[in-house]
Amino acid sequence: MSRRVLPIAAWLAALAAAAAIAASARYTADLSAFLPDSPSPAQQLLVDQLRDGAVGRVMLLAIQGGDAAARASASRTLATHLRGDARFAFVANGAAGSAQRERELLFRNRYVLSPAVRVARFEVEGLRAAIAETLDTVASSAGGLAQSLLARDPTGEMTRLVEARLADASPPAVRDGVWASRDGERAVLLVRTAASGADTDAQESAVNAVRAAFAEANPGGTLRLRMTGGGVFAVESRALIKSEVARVAALGIVLVATLLLLAYRSLIAVLLGLLPVATGAAVGVAAVASGFGFVHGVALGLGATLIGEAVDYAIYLFVQTGAQPEDRGGQRAWMGEFWPTIRLGVLTSIAGFGALLLSGFPGLAQLGLYSICGLAAAALFTRHVLPCLLPRGFSVRDLSGLGARLSAAVSFAARGRRLVPVLALAAAVVLLAKRDSLWAHDLSALNTVSLEAQNFDGRLREDLGAGDARYLVVAEGATEQQALLAAERVGATLRPLVARGVITGFDSPAHYLPSEATQRARAESLPAARVLRQRLEQALRGMSLRASRLGGFVEDVERARSGPPLTRADLQGSGLGVALDAMLLRHGSGWQSLLPLRAPLEGKGSVDAAEVRNALQGSGAVFLDLKAETDALYSGYLNEAIALSAAGVGVVLLLLMAVLRSPARVGRVVAPLGAAVLVTAAVLGAAGPPLTLLHLIGFLLVVAVGSNYALFFERAADAGAPTPRVLASLALANATTVAAFGVLATADVPVLRAIGTTVSLGALLSLVFAALLARARPGTAR
Amino acid sequence: MRASLLAGLALALLAGSAPAAGDWTLARLLAGFATTREARASFIERKRVAVLDRPLVSTGELRFAAPDRLEKRTLRPRPELLRVEGDRLSIERGERNLEIDLRSYPEVAAFVESIRGTLAGDRGALERFYHLRLEGDAASWALTLTPRAPTMAALVKHVRIAGKEAEISVIEIQQANGDSTLMSVQRLPASR
Numbered sequence: 023m024s025r026r027v028l029p030i031a032a033w034l035a036a037l038a039a040a041a042a043i044a045a046s047a048r049y050t051a052d053l054s055a056f057l058p059d060s061p062s063p064a065q066q067l068l069v070d071q072l073r074d075g076a077v078g079r080v081m082l083l084a085i086q087g088g089d090a091a092a093r094a095s096a097s098r099t100l101a102t103h104l105r106g107d108a109r110f111a112f113v114a115n116g117a118a119g120s121a122q123r124e125r126e127l128l129f130r131n132r133y134v135l136s137p138a139v140r141v142a143r144f145e146v147e148g149l150r151a152a153i154a155e156t157l158d159t160v161a162s163s164a165g166g167l168a169q170s171l172l173a174r175d176p177t178g179e180m181t182r183l184v185e186a187r188l189a190d191a192s193p194p195a196v197r198d199g200v201w202a203s204r205d206g207e208r209a210v211l212l213v214r215t216a217a218s219g220a221d222t223d224a225q226e227s228a229v230n231a232v233r234a235a236f237a238e239a240n241p242g243g244t245l246r247l248r249m250t251g252g253g254v255f256a257v258e259s260r261a262l263i264k265s266e267v268a269r270v271a272a273l274g275i276v277l278v279a280t281l282l283l284l285a286y287r288s289l290i291a292v293l294l295g296l297l298p299v300a301t302g303a304a305v306g307v308a309a310v311a312s313g314f315g316f317v318h319g320v321a322l323g324l325g326a327t328l329i330g331e332a333v334d335y336a337i338y339l340f341v342q343t344g345a346q347p348e349d350r351g352g353q354r355a356w357m358g359e360f361w362p363t364i365r366l367g368v369l370t371s372i373a374g375f376g377a378l379l380l381s382g383f384p385g386l387a388q389l390g391l392y393s394i395c396g397l398a399a400a401a402l403f404t405r406h407v408l409p410c411l412l413p414r415g416f417s418v419r420d421l422s423g424l425g426a427r428l429s430a431a432v433s434f435a436a437r438g439r440r441l442v443p444v445l446a447l448a449a450a451v452v453l454l455a456k457r458d459s460l461w462a463h464d465l466s467a468l469n470t471v472s473l474e475a476q477n478f479d480g481r482l483r484e485d486l487g488a489g490d491a492r493y494l495v496v497a498e499g500a501t502e503q504q505a506l507l508a509a510e511r512v513g514a515t516l517r518p519l520v521a522r523g524v525i526t527g528f529d530s531p532a533h534y535l536p537s538e539a540t541q542r543a544r545a546e547s548l549p550a551a552r553v554l555r556q557r558l559e560q561a562l563r564g565m566s567l568r569a570s571r572l573g574g575f576v577e578d579v580e581r582a583r584s585g586p587p588l589t590r591a592d593l594q595g596s597g598l599g600v601a602l603d604a605m606l607l608r609h610g611s612g613w614q615s616l617l618p619l620r621a622p623l624e625g626k627g628s629v630d631a632a633e634v635r636n637a638l639q640g641s642g643a644v645f646l647d648l649k650a651e652t653d654a655l656y657s658g659y660l661n662e663a664i665a666l667s668a669a670g671v672g673v674v675l676l677l678l679m680a681v682l683r684s685p686a687r688v689g690r691v692v693a694p695l696g697a698a699v700l701v702t703a704a705v706l707g708a709a710g711p712p713l714t715l716l717h718l719i720g721f722l723l724v725v726a727v728g729s730n731y732a733l734f735f736e737r738a739a740d741a742g743a744p745t746p747r748v749l750a751s752l753a754l755a756n757a758t759t760v761a762a763f764g765v766l767a768t769a770d771v772p773v774l775r776a777i778g779t780t781v782s783l784g785a786l787l788s789l790v791f792a793a794l795l796a797r798a799r800p801g802t803a804r
Numbered sequence: 805m806r807a808s809l810l811a812g813l814a815l816a817l818l819a820g821s822a823p824a825a826g827d828w829t830l831a832r833l834l835a836g837f838a839t840t841r842e843a844r845a846s847f848i849e850r851k852r853v854a855v856l857d858r859p860l861v862s863t864g865e866l867r868f869a870a871p872d873r874l875e876k877r878t879l880r881p882r883p884e885l886l887r888v889e890g891d892r893l894s895i896e897r898g899e900r901n902l903e904i905d906l907r908s909y910p911e912v913a914a915f916v917e918s919i920r921g922t923l924a925g926d927r928g929a930l931e932r933f934y935h936l937r938l939e940g941d942a943a944s945w946a947l948t949l950t951p952r953a954p955t956m957a958a959l960v961k962h963v964r965i966a967g968k969e970a971e972i973s974v975i976e977i978q979q980a981n982g983d984s985t986l987m988s989v990q991r992l993p994a995s996r
Contacts (some may be wrong), residue, residue, distance in 0.1 A: 055903055157856075157860060158881055158882050160853060160860060161860040161861075161862050161881060161882075161896055162847075162862075162878070162884050162895075162897060163878070163884060163886045164895050164897065164900075164902060167984065169851075169853055170981070172853060172855055172856075173855045185900070195905050195907065195908045196907075196908035196909070197908070198905065202908075204905075206907060346970065384859065463845065566856045566857045566858040566860075567855060567856055567857070570855060571855045572855075
């Protein structure tokens, strides 16, 4: 009895410890999994931007259906509701009130905000030229604003500021007083959430708040709401993945359990068979948590897939020990006869996955550790604990009958052995022809968001003049003021690029809040009231404007000269404040200024990165092309995963060589596996979109699962083919794998589909090729 | 904000020729304009601004082509080209260019329609924005347009267009703040 109790107690203790570690572990789902150990400053900035940046906080809303008046009214009601909700930092729908507030702020602070304010402009000649120019503007068809402000702003600073703001963004169309799409068919709103775009729970709460507010704004139900934006997509993707995983998992469990139940005719066997996987998963998570201090979502999800191999261990034990596994002699025989083969299979998998441990990307390294520890735990459990857990009288159906039929099939199949090299060669040719386009180096290949939704997002961004902020210059400073000064210096180096057409324009926090030094310089360049009056008398000689009418101007200049500087607090609650908040951020112990660049309209809307980097040289500021950097990051991740997997294959070969001690035997193991991976890759590469990281993980699993098949066939090579009972266990293991991953292949989520198709096809081919390449059994081949 | 930029936008236009006889009614006036397909005229515009001692004077040329193309080409004091076609309005002024969709700026659209609607003889377009009052006779008439919308009325008191037969001689825009624009129009032979 004690011989059974000890392993069980050890297992329970280990499981409890693993569960405790897993429960208290920190889990992260952000992109830092893709960030190398020692990121470049640009990579670190990129991840910060994607995690906390303004981009992810923006929600774009479209109201469709009904007529323009109904849409406008719903837009107003919706905006009012959302403005009263703390989950939203900013809500804009183009209604007149907010623009008025912004205009007043600009007007009141025009002398510290206008870059044109210099000493010379307020001397006699400068005043004369500026006022003459303003009068020309008043005379023109576009002079309405200048005309209404002439007495207070004769030098035209306000017109200048407004024109600069207009040039900086193409404002949305307006219908019935609120923003609309260019064709007027939908009302559009721009919302910024208080929570970070990476906080998917908070984003989900915000999405629900918008839906609820819209329901109230649309009591007749004639209008439809559509939302896009990074956070919205994250929420929708998560919901889709959740529901698809739930559907696929439920279907997969039913299928696999049915298969096992049909095979075993024992419910307890089915349940006990899941224990190796559960044990492996718990130990894997615990190992990652204690090794790294935290667990990446990507390691958690993919790791669970990789240790799917452990399902097979119990199948081998139950089926191969035959009808009476409780018969201790039978079990001992299994341990002696079959366990070494399974152990080699486990070691092969560990060697293959283990290469990932060396990765410079924590996400991949965690995946390696998870699968190594998980598989080892599952194998040890199957070997030492599972037999002790089997109840007295435990038995599964004897599958020797099925095995006998399989034996006949195998000996027949052996006639088709030439098929394997032919298919492998054809696959190699296909892969060679497609080698440049085989892998997708673009992160969007993993995107769950449909192309239609992405295009709609693009149209809404155009409608709202809300760029996707793809291009950014980041300038840092120890203090808020230093960050603003840095932004002003970057602005000065960017202006020539605008003139040369490298970029169409740029925005800067210093446009909204100039540094105190700049504000002071501008204020100090303004003359005292007495001096200004004298200069105006001279400047206006011969003009139709008399100095005596410009008392308001002199007063405003005096106030700007002696007043307190404009502060961040002054802008709070206005569109200007929101724009500033998105561009001037606290970052670590310092501050960051973000300057979004607008791409030229020519050249497919992309910016010549080399030109911008060249201009910024020596400034300490960093240029970021968010899309290019993200793709480069993912591409680096993928390339390293490919290289490490290749290294893993090398380790597997060395291991097999060390254990089997014969190149011919190693060849017999590797040939069906290699052919299966080649053919699977060729089929998927030729038929579908380019392969992704998920396909690669799929290939690793194919090798892990398939190596067991190949080893059993190799072990029996002298006898021709494995015994009927072993064949039956292989067929059952393969059927469960193909069923579970075949269901995954029907998922509506690209990442799940990629793994599903790869593993189901690869595992099936591994077994079929192993059978085809098996030698005809002397006894059965006639 | 752009609406306010253009709020004081003063447009103008010109004339056509058509037979006129009998009772002088709005219908007859507009019918006369409706037969005009193309017209050209020179203009002198005097903008009176409260704080200025003298009006600001600009001169140039106006063109209209039915149904909806209107052009105001200013030559002095500074070259500028304002163009309206359908719902698009653009202003080219040296380095500064501006293009807007009139549907987004109802006040600007109302300005445009006061002139364009008259020239096109489009009573529907005029009445959408204004109350209309016609005085005088065929030899000397004056059409006063008073804005219907309060937002427009806050900017413009009225637009007054005067002329003879189907030819405009004066367009006067009286702003709510007291400033005003007077444009004298002289027909030119159609260019072709």
